[in-house]
Amino acid sequence: MRKAALLYNPDSGGSRHRRESELNTVLAILSDANVDAHLIFTHSRAHAEEKARQAVLAGCDTVFACGGDGTIHNIVQVLANTPVALAILPMGTANALAHDLGLPMNIVGAAKAALRATSRRIALGKIQCQDFDNNRCTRYFVIAAGAGVDAALFHALTPGTKQRMGMAAYYAKAWHLWFSYPMPHFQIEYIETDSNSDQPQRALITEMLGVRIRHFGGVLQQLAPGASLDRPDVRFILCRTASRLAYLAYVIRSLLRLNFHVPGIDLVHASRAVCENVALAGDLSPRQKENSKQEKIYVEADGELLGTLPVEITVVPNALSVLSLSS
Numbered sequence: 001m002r003k004a005a006l007l008y009n010p011d012s013g014g015s016r017h018r019r020e021s022e023l024n025t026v027l028a029i030l031s032d033a034n035v036d037a038h039l040i041f042t043h044s045r046a047h048a049e050e051k052a053r054q055a056v057l058a059g060c061d062t063v064f065a066c067g068g069d070g071t072i073h074n075i076v077q078v079l080a081n082t083p084v085a086l087a088i089l090p091m092g093t094a095n096a097l098a099h100d101l102g103l104p105m106n107i108v109g110a111a112k113a114a115l116r117a118t119s120r121r122i123a124l125g126k127i128q129c130q131d132f133d134n135n136r137c138t139r140y141f142v143i144a145a146g147a148g149v150d151a152a153l154f155h156a157l158t159p160g161t162k163q164r165m166g167m168a169a170y171y172a173k174a175w176h177l178w179f180s181y182p183m184p185h186f187q188i189e190y191i192e193t194d195s196n197s198d199q200p201q202r203a204l205i206t207e208m209l210g211v212r213i214r215h216f217g218g219v220l221q222q223l224a225p226g227a228s229l230d231r232p233d234v235r236f237i238l239c240r241t242a243s244r245l246a247y248l249a250y251v252i253r254s255l256l257r258l259n260f261h262v263p264g265i266d267l268v269h270a271s272r273a274v275c276e277n278v279a280l281a282g283d284l285s286p287r288q289k290e291n292s293k294q295e296k297i298y299v300e301a302d303g304e305l306l307g308t309l310p311v312e313i314t315v316v317p318n319a320l321s322v323l324s325l326s327s
Contacts, residue, residue, distance in 0.1 A: 005055035009067035052078035068092015073302035099217025117323040141301035148207035151298035183242035184295040207239035
């Protein structure tokens with residue numbers, strides 16, 4: 001590491017005054033290690049991407065994401081398919097990628113770790129969907145992307161609520177959605193990478209979550225056993241059921257680190273999946289068909305709400321360099 005840009009999102013969790021004091025300490029640590037480092041404030045998704053692009057053009061070999069997983073998501077859009085490494089100073093609500101990479105959860109410790117970390121080249125997920133202006137939206141993702149219940153959660157959360165309540169906001173809203181979400185069905189087509197068959201599989205589902213990391217940190221830890229940044233595919237959680245008890249059982253399974261199958265919920269590896277609004281000739285009740293016609297099915301990536309169905313998820317091999325303490 002010789003030249004680095006620290007892109008800081010002031011809206012990330014915690015006291016802004018304390019965060020900025022810690023970031024000044026980080027600048028001193030990097031300077032002592034002969035790294036030419038500069039702190040850059042960002043105030044929107046587009047601004048973060050613009051500043052990351054400027055850092056790459058200025059010859060930075062490392063860009064620090066100083067924020068949460070949303071800040072990382074924005075910077076990854078620029079660093080994808082370049083030799084510039086992503087480093088992380090975890091300052092967000094969940095910090096899922098930092099947990100998966102084995103980074104310290106304090107900013108100063110994470111900066112010191114970055115100086116002794118190794119660079120890993122990993123695959124990125126790529127998601128294409130319809131944005132809220134009915135245009136085609138394409139984004140890379142490094143943690144997870146989903147359609148259905150989890151995306152509805154991010155649609156329901158406001159940035160202010162996340163900032164005030166932290167992870168409690170996620171848990172409270174998830175509990176509310178468990179009671180109220182109408183569970184509309186949609187259709188998925190995919191080919192399993194671990195199967196001997198190259199025939200596409202199709203299913204009617206109420207939730208699709210494509211996961212790339214092993215550990216989310218916090219209470220959930222391993223949400224999708226078998227997921228890994230080292231794999232060239234995505235671990236998909238496919239919920240064929242509309243049973244709220246099945247959803248709850250799957251969460252309990254993750255919370256308690258148990259290994260049991262929940263009927264109606266499957267785990268598959270695939271490098272491509274396409275989800276579309278349900279064909280109403282499917283095997284659904286009249287009420288389910290009506291729900292599926294009326295409800296918007298939202299799409300998210302790395303906790304960022306992107307739009308609605310249809311959606312295509314693929315994988316781009318060797319797309320990102322990331323500084324990591326684990327492999």
